[in-house]
Amino acid sequence: MDKSIEELHELLKANKVTSKELIQESLQKSHEVQDKYNAFVTILDDAKETNVTDNLLSGIPFGIKDNYSTKDILSTGSSNTLKDYVPFFNATAVQKLLDAGAVPVNKTVLDEFGMGGTGTTGHTGIVKNPWDTTRMCAGSSAGSACAVAAGVYPYALGSDTGDSIRKPAAYCGIVGYKPTYGMISRYGLFPFASSLDHCGVLTRSVKDAAIVVDTMKGIDEHDMTTWDSSDIHLYESLNGNVEGKKLCYIKELCDIEAYENPTEELKSHLENFKKSLEICKEAGIIVEEVSVDKKLLDALPSVYVAISCAEATSNMSNLTGIIFGPRGEGKNVTEMMMDHRTKGFSPLIKRRFVIGSYILQKENQERYFKNAQRVRRLLVDTWKELFKSYDAVILPVGSGPAKHLDGSKDILTKDTAALEEHLQVGNFGGFPSITIPDGFINNLPVALNITGNCYDDANVLNIAYAIESKMNYKNQIAGGVSHE
Amino acid sequence: MPKFTKELVDDLAAKLLIGLSEEENQMVLDEFAIIDEELSKVDSFPNIKNVEPMTHALDDFTFTLREDEAKDSIPIEDALRNCDKTEGREVEVPKVVGGEN
Numbered sequence: 001m002d003k004s005i006e007e008l009h010e011l012l013k014a015n016k017v018t019s020k021e022l023i024q025e026s027l028q029k030s031h032e033v034q035d036k037y038n039a040f041v042t043i044l045d046d047a048k049e050t051n052v053t054d055n056l057l058s059g060i061p062f063g064i065k066d067n068y069s070t071k072d073i074l075s076t077g078s079s080n081t082l083k084d085y086v087p088f089f090n091a092t093a094v095q096k097l098l099d100a101g102a103v104p105v106n107k108t109v110l111d112e113f114g115m116g117g118t119g120t121t122g123h124t125g126i127v128k129n130p131w132d133t134t135r136m137c138a139g140s141s142a143g144s145a146c147a148v149a150a151g152v153y154p155y156a157l158g159s160d161t162g163d164s165i166r167k168p169a170a171y172c173g174i175v176g177y178k179p180t181y182g183m184i185s186r187y188g189l190f191p192f193a194s195s196l197d198h199c200g201v202l203t204r205s206v207k208d209a210a211i212v213v214d215t216m217k218g219i220d221e222h223d224m225t226t227w228d229s230s231d232i233h234l235y236e237s238l239n240g241n242v243e244g245k246k247l248c249y250i251k252e253l254c255d256i257e258a259y260e261n262p263t264e265e266l267k268s269h270l271e272n273f274k275k276s277l278e279i280c281k282e283a284g285i286i287v288e289e290v291s292v293d294k295k296l297l298d299a300l301p302s303v304y305v306a307i308s309c310a311e312a313t314s315n316m317s318n319l320t321g322i323i324f325g326p327r328g329e330g331k332n333v334t335e336m337m338m339d340h341r342t343k344g345f346s347p348l349i350k351r352r353f354v355i356g357s358y359i360l361q362k363e364n365q366e367r368y369f370k371n372a373q374r375v376r377r378l379l380v381d382t383w384k385e386l387f388k389s390y391d392a393v394i395l396p397v398g399s400g401p402a403k404h405l406d407g408s409k410d411i412l413t414k415d416t417a418a419l420e421e422h423l424q425v426g427n428f429g430g431f432p433s434i435t436i437p438d439g440f441i442n443n444l445p446v447a448l449n450i451t452g453n454c455y456d457d458a459n460v461l462n463i464a465y466a467i468e469s470k471m472n473y474k475n476q477i478a479g480g481v482s483h484e
Numbered sequence: 485m486p487k488f489t490k491e492l493v494d495d496l497a498a499k500l501l502i503g504l505s506e507e508e509n510q511m512v513l514d515e516f517a518i519i520d521e522e523l524s525k526v527d528s529f530p531n532i533k534n535v536e537p538m539t540h541a542l543d544d545f546t547f548t549l550r551e552d553e554a555k556d557s558i559p560i561e562d563a564l565r566n567c568d569k570t571e572g573r574e575v576e577v578p579k580v581v582g583g584e585n
Binding site for chain 1: 488492493496497499500501502503504505507508511512515516518519522523524525526527529532533535536537538539540541542545547550558562565566567568569575577578580
């Protein structure tokens, strides 16, 4: 299970291993990982082998984030409000993988309904980082990132509303890719903030990400925001030829002088990023520094919270415990719903709903919601202007390696730097965006991100593929440092 | 515009059918203070009111309405399978009209 999809496929085709053996190994590894890191809501011990065909994914196990609907399989969104919920249909993205012969072996833990960035708010408890159990995986696709990094299988599904695929990938030393908005159907994905939600995948290499998304993508009559991507072939487009491609990085985020009291980890992270830029140049890529209005960057985290909270408040009004979910106690329907929601939601979700509700009040919409949407456009226009001159924007992910679990409150604070949250622009604009590992700090992985213009996924992935091939962090498995 | 106070937080939470502890209420106020501060700066952005609010990720988003043809709907058993209290084809709830509401 530490091999790439291509390698596993070749072994299967050559009868050197069977699908059944791969699944058994993946299930065994799932239980080990569960004991150590708490990455799963459900382990599918009765998973069955499939026929090996010419499809690269056939017979190979994978993981599914627990906010994807899976037919006859518990799907909780890592929330007590859906702790027993069993869908009667598969999410389109899941169904496409099943049709390809892929075999799901577990459902992975997320921050409740995807509304968090720490991997600590799921109803089954915190997910620990497989590189160091005192550190977080980030979120919300925490279990998926943990399991792929720990070598349970070559890939797991994630979803990304702010950076929920790309940040956990960084903290776990793997690849995280969310394609252009609407390339993968969201039908069957539990909605968080519909204008920002993306499906995607976590893998250990860019090529594996291309293979999986080629299968997941496609127009879907059940999701009217999907578009026809049949002329995009990500896997076939990976040729590593990047001579003359142009990348830019943003001075205000990458210059250590921009930070008043930088930590040693931040210094190391930005120094490491500069080294990565040199590797890009050696690969024939033109890399240039650009400047972006600091006021816009500083507004980014609050704009994200305002828009995502407002959309989430509306999306999750159907969680009442009446039609589905555990029935609350009370002598009338209102009391029942109140009991269900008060007991079911974590504190993080509750406060985001209240903020979202306040922002949506008629008298507040102009000041908060509309202004947030205006800044969203200014940020997206700024990035689109960059894409006129550059193939993509390259930036470091976060302010360093995985944060300690102690003190992970997932609260928006004044100290929240734009550096931590800039990946949200990828959601604002629906841009294809991929994170790849680019080094280690204190024996913990760090990463860079490449974000390009809408529909330019093949170009973005090819650039990431070329950079990855010049580094030594492809297909890495977490060694694991236990502090227990 | 009403000031964002503890009482207002409790009022909004009640409308959302969510109960908040004292600690949770304070967390809302703390987090919102930051959002308020940051978004209040937006008003000073040049020509901000002339910017069209961006409501969707894709500006070139188009869709076509499907033909108005009846399609199969889901079996009632599937629709009710995650409901804790049912009676036949219906969801069971305490009496609403003339009940204890």
